Amino acid sequence: MQAPDASMDLLRQLREEAVDPDYARAASDGRATRNPGAMSAIALVIAGALFATALVSTTRSKPLVTSERAQLMGYIREAEARQDQLRTDQAALRAQVDTIQKQALGGSASLPALSTVAIASGAVPVTGPGVVIVVDDAAASASVDGRVLDQDLAQLVNGLWAAGAEAVAVNGHRITTRTAIREAGSAITVDYRSLDRPYRVEAIGDPRKLPADFTATTGGSWWAYLNRNYGLAFDLQTSDALTLPADPGLGLTVATRAR
Amino acid sequence: MIAILGLLLGVAVGIWLSPTLPAVLQPYLPIMIVAAMDALFGATRAYLDHTFSDKVFVVSFISNVTIAALIVWIGDQIGVGSQLSTAVIVVLGIRIFTNAAAIRRKVIHA
Numbered sequence: 001m002q003a004p005d006a007s008m009d010l011l012r013q014l015r016e017e018a019v020d021p022d023y024a025r026a027a028s029d030g031r032a033t034r035n036p037g038a039m040s041a042i043a044l045v046i047a048g049a050l051f052a053t054a055l056v057s058t059t060r061s062k063p064l065v066t067s068e069r070a071q072l073m074g075y076i077r078e079a080e081a082r083q084d085q086l087r088t089d090q091a092a093l094r095a096q097v098d099t100i101q102k103q104a105l106g107g108s109a110s111l112p113a114l115s116t117v118a119i120a121s122g123a124v125p126v127t128g129p130g131v132v133i134v135v136d137d138a139a140a141s142a143s144v145d146g147r148v149l150d151q152d153l154a155q156l157v158n159g160l161w162a163a164g165a166e167a168v169a170v171n172g173h174r175i176t177t178r179t180a181i182r183e184a185g186s187a188i189t190v191d192y193r194s195l196d197r198p199y200r201v202e203a204i205g206d207p208r209k210l211p212a213d214f215t216a217t218t219g220g221s222w223w224a225y226l227n228r229n230y231g232l233a234f235d236l237q238t239s240d241a242l243t244l245p246a247d248p249g250l251g252l253t254v255a256t257r258a259r
Numbered sequence: 260m261i262a263i264l265g266l267l268l269g270v271a272v273g274i275w276l277s278p279t280l281p282a283v284l285q286p287y288l289p290i291m292i293v294a295a296m297d298a299l300f301g302a303t304r305a306y307l308d309h310t311f312s313d314k315v316f317v318v319s320f321i322s323n324v325t326i327a328a329l330i331v332w333i334g335d336q337i338g339v340g341s342q343l344s345t346a347v348i349v350v351l352g353i354r355i356f357t358n359a360a361a362i363r364r365k366v367i368h369a
Contacts, residue, residue, distance in 0.1 A: 011353070014350060014353050014354060014357070015353065015357050018301065018304070018353075018354045018357035018358045018361070019301045019304050019305055019308075019358060019361075020301050020305070020315060020319045022312070022315040022318075022319065023301070023305035023308070023310045023311065023312055023315050024310055026310065026312035026314070026315050027308075027309070027310035027312070031312055031314070035261075035306075035311065036261050036262045036265075036302075036306070036311065036313060036316065037261075037313040039313050039314070039316075039317045040261070040262065040265070040302070040313050040316050040317060041261050041262070041264075041265040042265070042317075043265075043298075043316065043317050043320045043321070044262055044265030044266045044269060044299075045265045045266075045268050045269040045272065046269060046295075046320075047266065047269060047295040047298075047299060047320070048265065048266045048267065048268065048269020048270040048271075048272070048273060049269040049270070049272050049273040049278075050269075050273070050288065050291060050292050050295055050324075051269070051270060051273065051292055051295075052269065052270045052271075052272070052273020052274045052277075053273045053277070053278060053280060053288065054288050054289060054292055055273075055274075056273065056274060056277045057277075057279075057280070057285075057288070060277075
């Protein structure tokens, strides 16, 4: 007889041959044992063990994931606390080194030169008049075009250097020759610490000359372009007293004994 | 009786020893269990039909488990592992349901 629908043959076969046909064949040959024997028992033990293994591994892996996550978070917090501690220690040690250095140099001629170098390199905190520039993403734009990028900030900082700034800091992070302004994910990082917007760039320099000189630099025209075409916020104000911190990442790599 | 005892012994051994399966075999464990269930239901139905055969059961159990894992393994190698495991589960699932229904009819005549 023709099957009602040949294309349903697979499903029909599945249902009709749900039991291995070999059982019927074995029974008709008289080889059926009717009751499970030792071999079956071994297979059943294996089946039970398989089931238990799966059960155990799924119940075990669930709390493992959460505990692993908690453990990782704990590690991160520990590392952060340790980093803070090290930073504090380093600041204390630096102050100590500075005192010893000054004592050793006494009234020598290299002392004024040293402080000039220290200011320029960002090794010491500095205070003085200057400008504060606050930049931010465009207000109404959700697209990438309206966002401040790492290169925009770099252009701004370079423009300030070119305009004669003596010290620059972004969101309280001092910019030195060793600070990188980079992008990680969607955040801008300065010295490998991510920043929150708005970006506040402080520069110490002559407050009367700096704004005008800045507009004449590449960074100035770059930002004028961004401000005009993409609506990025740019606000420049002069300040009489700014305090910029020292760069904590500035380590001593080469030292020679004083004679 | 020996069947239920064997199964319980297996579960007890599995929980007691809780062996860690090699990572390579880990993804195939669920499919192997479904295949084992299929063999078990088929054997139960054959037992109730008085056609049970030790040899047929052991051979069908081992071949079911190996082939199911092998199919999914090959699927993984050629990039259709999840689709093939779905196919295996559908086919074995239909068989399990059919056999379970037949067993139910035999046992409680309903």
